[in-house]
Amino acid sequence: QSIGCDDYLGSDKVIDKCGICGGDNTACKVVSGVFKHTLTNLGYHKIVEIPEGATKINITEMSKSNNYLALRSRSGRSIINGNWAIDRPGRYEGGGTMFTYKRPNEISSTAGESFLADGPTNEVLDVYMIHQQPNPGIHYEYIIPGDNVISPQLLTHRRPGEPLNGQLGMSDSTNREDEALHRETDTLTAQSAGTFPVIQPGRFPSHQPENQVSAVQPPRQNREHNWKQIGKTECTATCGKGSQYPVFHCVNRITHEEVSESYCDSSTKPIPEEEACNLFPCPAFWDIGEWSECSKTCGLGMQHRQILCRQMYANRTLTVQQYRCHHLEKPETTSTCQLKICSEWQIRTEWTSCSVPCGVGQRTRDVKCVSNLGDIVDDEECNMKLRPNDIENCDMGPCAKSWFLTEWSDRCSAECGDGVRTRSVVCMTNHVSSLPLEGCGNNRPSETTPCNNGPCAGKVEWFAGGWTQCSTECGSGTQQREVICVRKTEGNFDVLNPFECSYLEKPPSQQSCYLKPCGSKWFHTEWSTCSKSCEGGFRVREVRCLSDDMTASTQCDPQLKPEEKEPCNTQDCIPEIDENCKDKYYNCNVVVQARLCVYTYYKTACCASCTRVANRQSGFLGRR
Secondary structure: OEEEOOOOOOOOOOEEOOOOOOOOOEEEEEEEEOOOOOOOEEEEHHHHHHHHEEEEEEEEEEOOOOEEEEEEOOOOOEEOOOOOOOOEEEEEOOOOOOOEEOOOOOOOOOOOOOOOOOOOOOOEEEEEEEEOOHHHOOEEEEEOOOOOOOOOHHHOOOOOEEEEOEOOOOOOOHHHHOOHHHHHHHHHHHHHHHOOOOOOOOOOOOOOOHHHHHHHHOOOOOOEEEEEEEEOOOOOOOOOOOOEEEEEEEEOOOOOEOOHHOOOOHOOOOOOOOOEEOOOOOOOOHHHHHHOOOOOOOOEEEOOOOOEEEEEEOOOOOOOOHHHOOOOOOOOOEEEEOOOOEEEEEEEOOOOOOOOOOOEEEOOOOEEEEEEOOEEEOOHOOOOHHOOEEEEEEOOOEEEEEEEEEEOOOOOOOOOEEEEEOOOOEEOOOOOOOHHHHHOOOOOOOOOEEEEEEOOOOEEEEEOOOOOOOOOOOOOEEEOOOEEEEEEEEOOEEEEHHHHHHOOOOOOEEEEEOOOOOOOOEEEOOOOOOOOOOOOEEEOOOOOOOOOOOOOOOOOOHHHOOOOEEOOOOOOOOOOOOEEEEEEEOOOOHHHHHHOOOHHHHHHHHHHHHHHHHHHHHHHHOOO
């Protein structure tokens, strides 16, 4: 079973935020806030006042900055970072408690400075900020006793039997106790009241040996052995004021020979009292602070550190005038530094082939940021202003490798029923020759299209209708005819399922035909995409005169030549406004200049700027 804060086995009591065992967090009040004021003048600016009796003190910068926190008592005594002297991180005594001063110095750290103390404070303290750059925000928090909490200070100064919040806190018999017992009772009462322990000025307990016995000494008796001081303990400090205690041993009263302590009465052993020793000041020394961050993340930079002349006295380190350290060589306050050699841009590959076989496309190459060790690192480690282009436009000239096709034939291959109309399809290049299918891609236009001139009348058995006209007036074409299975009845023919005629040889329903050479004809490509989406653009196609053997010819009728260019999208433009497309940063013009809009992150973060430049580029390509 677990032990509660009341030291009972199986108890579920815990200490609340007010420090009370089994409390309900109502005996105290949490004071917190954020100091976000915009400051203009350099120097010390007061942030918050920490009242007397405050506990769980936390003063923290919300992010790293070049500012410093400072702490001063209401009496004017500097505790941390006073008089424009920046102290090293560590523990500093002030206001009756111990403050822990933290200042993260790691390059990668984003945490700011902080003061932490358990409290309670025995005087009012003021927190300042040494302002040197914009305030990132200072979070402060501390706990003070609530209105219904008995202050420990009141308890320690209350007389026996005096009313406590209108009630008597002790019995009348307390008045009959001596003053020493009264002070002991007051202290115990303050601790049992469930509030934070408060240490009053001048009431720090002095160190005493473990064998000390606090009891009333009886009258000295004549015995053979008694207690004698034989020396003192070693001084706790070699300089700057330390402390030591007398050492008592049991000795023979006559021979003064040391004997076992069992020969002496332990109740008569004197209580050792603290004595000051080695009061002379310690020699001054240079207190060397930590190096600041290097001024540059790569290449040669500078770093600084603070050098203070300090001197120890009474277990405290004090900042003194620098002349006291003149007997020592002063360490350097600045030094050159180089975290690493700067990375540089490297072009890792040649330009790729153009993304299109003809017209305007794009080509790319691999550009990487490479460290001095040859490793590929993040682009941010190189100078983005010097980054070579990794994408550019390329012009492959006019498109001459396309599918060329004639108009559909006027005649259907069947006089009745289903038939087809045909056209000629050929892939052409600059030197005008027929290429295999993959020369123009796999999307070969169809050479036939279905047509129907109505149902046909039925006949006997396999009935083969007459051949239709040739699908072309010249050159190679096809002819169709209807073949059906019929049964002749009286004056009629019944159309049967083809299965009924499956034992008979079925006549062919299609054959090739060739009437005469066509001579030269006009061929043309499909229309291109319109150059503009609105306000009038144009589209083009290529037209060529080809002979029967698909070679260039000049025998085509110029008056029958198909148009090579026509207007398109003449409607007015309606601007599309996307309210979600906005620039999230003020310097998106740098993103456009660095041609970073091809990356998804920058295209989203600088949406408006990237969209404008994309529209300008599309208009430029359209005009070309």
